[in-house]
Amino acid sequence: GGLTGGEKGQNQEVQKEFFAMDTYMTFSLYGEKAGETLKDAEAKIRKLESEWSVTNQNSEIYQVNHSNGNPVTLSEDTAEVVRYALDMAKETGGALDPTIYPVLTAWGFTTGKNRVPKETEIRTLLEHVGYEKVILDGQTLTLPEEMELDLGAVGKGYAGDLTADLVKEHGLESALLNIGGNIQAVGSRPDGEDWRLAIRSPYGEGEVGLLKVSDCAVVTSGNYERYFTAKDGTRYGHIIDPKTGYPVDNGLASVTIVTEEGKMGDALSTALFVKGLDGAKAYWQSHDGFEMIVMTEDQKLYVTEGLDEKFTLSGTFSQMER
Numbered sequence: 306g307g308l309t310g311g312e313k314g315q316n317q318e319v320q321k322e323f324f325a326m327d328t329y330m331t332f333s334l335y336g337e338k339a340g341e342t343l344k345d346a347e348a349k350i351r352k353l354e355s356e357w358s359v360t361n362q363n364s365e366i367y368q369v370n371h372s373n374g375n376p377v378t379l380s381e382d383t384a385e386v387v388r389y390a391l392d393m394a395k396e397t398g399g400a401l402d403p404t405i406y407p408v409l410t411a412w413g414f415t416t417g418k419n420r421v422p423k424e425t426e427i428r429t430l431l432e433h434v435g436y437e438k439v440i441l442d443g444q445t446l447t448l449p450e451e452m453e454l455d456l457g458a459v460g461k462g463y464a465g466d467l468t469a470d471l472v473k474e475h476g477l478e479s480a481l482l483n484i485g486g487n488i489q490a491v492g493s494r495p496d497g498e499d500w501r502l503a504i505r506s507p508y509g510e511g512e513v514g515l516l517k518v519s520d521c522a523v524v525t526s527g528n529y530e531r532y533f534t535a536k537d538g539t540r541y542g543h544i545i546d547p548k549t550g551y552p553v554d555n556g557l558a559s560v561t562i563v564t565e566e567g568k569m570g571d572a573l574s575t576a577l578f579v580k581g582l583d584g585a586k587a588y589w590q591s592h593d594g595f596e597m598i599v600m601t602e603d604q605k606l607y608v609t610e611g612l613d614e615k616f617t618l619s620g621t622f623s624q625m626e627r
C-alpha cells in the first residue's frame with residue numbers, strides 16, 4: 306500500500322556524495338527533515354574545512370603556521386580539536402604528533418612530488434617537531450617559529466563527531482556518515498537493525514569482514530592508500546613515525562578503531578599504526594573506550610575481545626590468537 310503523507314515524511318531518505326577535506330564523503334540520512342539536515346551537515350563540514358585546512362590561506366591553521374611565533378586566537382571548534390590532538394599526542398607518547406608536517410612535506414606527501422630525503426635533512430627537520438612545544442591557553446595558541454601544525458590525523462574524526470551531533474540535534478535517529486573512509490554511525494538503521502559495515506581489505510579488492518554496530522565511529526589508518534614507490538622499489542606510506550621521521554614500516558597493513566567518538570578513532574588509528582602490533586596491544590590493555598582490528602602485512606588479523614559478537618571474518622583471512 307502507498308505511504309501516507311505522514312509516513313512519507315518519517316521515512317525520508319537522502320544521500321549525497323561530495324568532495325571536502327581532500328577526500329570523498331558520502332552522507333546517508335534517514336527520517337523527517339533528512340533533506341535540510343543534509344544541507345546543514347555538508348555546510349558544517351565545509352566550514353570546518355575552511356578553518357582547518359593547511360593550504361587555504363584564510364584558514365586558522367594556515368594563520369597559525371604563518372604566525373612567526375606570535376599568539377593566535379582560535380575559534381572554539383579549532384581550539385577544541387587542537388587541544389584534543391595535543392592531549393592524544395601526550396597520551397600516545399608522541400606516536401601521534403600534529404607537528405610532524407615539515408617532515409611530511411620533505412617526503413613530498415603534501416606537494417605530490419614524492420622524494421626520499423637525506424638522513425641529515427630529516428634530522429634537522431625533527432628539531433622543529435614536538436607537540437610539547439605548542440602552547441594552547443584557552444583559545445590562544447602559540448606555535449614556535451619554524452614549526453607547523455596539521456590536523457590530518459584527527460580532523461576528519463573530529464568533524465565526524467561534530468556532524469553526528471548536528472544530525473542528532475536536528476532530531477534524526479538514523480544516519481551513516483562516511484568521511485573519507487571514517488565511518489560515523491548515528492543510531493541504527495532505519496529498520497532498527499545494526500548497521501552492517503564492510504571492513505575494506507588493505508590487501509587488495511574486497512573486504513576482510515563485516516562489522517555490526519550502532520551509534521559509533523569506525524576509523525581505519527593504513528599505508529595502502531596514500532604511498533609512493535621509490536626508484537629502488539621501497540614503498541613509503543604517508544604515516545610518519547615522529548621518533549625517526551621515516552614512514553612507518555613495522556609489518557602492519559592497517560589499524561581499525563571502533564569507538565564512540567570519531568576523534569578518538571582517528572587519533573588512535575594513526576597512533577596505534579605507528580606503535581605497531583605489540584604497542585597497540587599494550588595501549589588497548591591500559592586504556593578503555595575502544596576496540597580494534599589490527600591487520601598485518603602477512604594478512605593476519607588481531608581482533609580485540611569486545612568485537613567478538615560484532616565482527617565476522619570473511620573466508621580467506623585468519624585471526625591471530627590473543
Ligand code: ADP
Pocket residue numbers: 400401402403404405409455456457458459485525526527531543544545546547571574575579
Ligand atoms: P587518512 O588521512 O588517510 O585517513 P590518518 O588519519 O591516519 O589517515 O592521518 C594521516 C595523516 O596525518 C597524514 O596524511 C599526515 O597529514 C598526518 N600524519 C602522518 N603521520 C602522523 C603522525 N605520526 N602524527 C600525526 N599526524 C600524522
Ligand code: MG
Pocket residue numbers: 457458459526570571572573574575
Ligand atoms: Mg587518524
Ligand code: MG
Pocket residue numbers: 458461487524525526571
Ligand atoms: Mg583517517
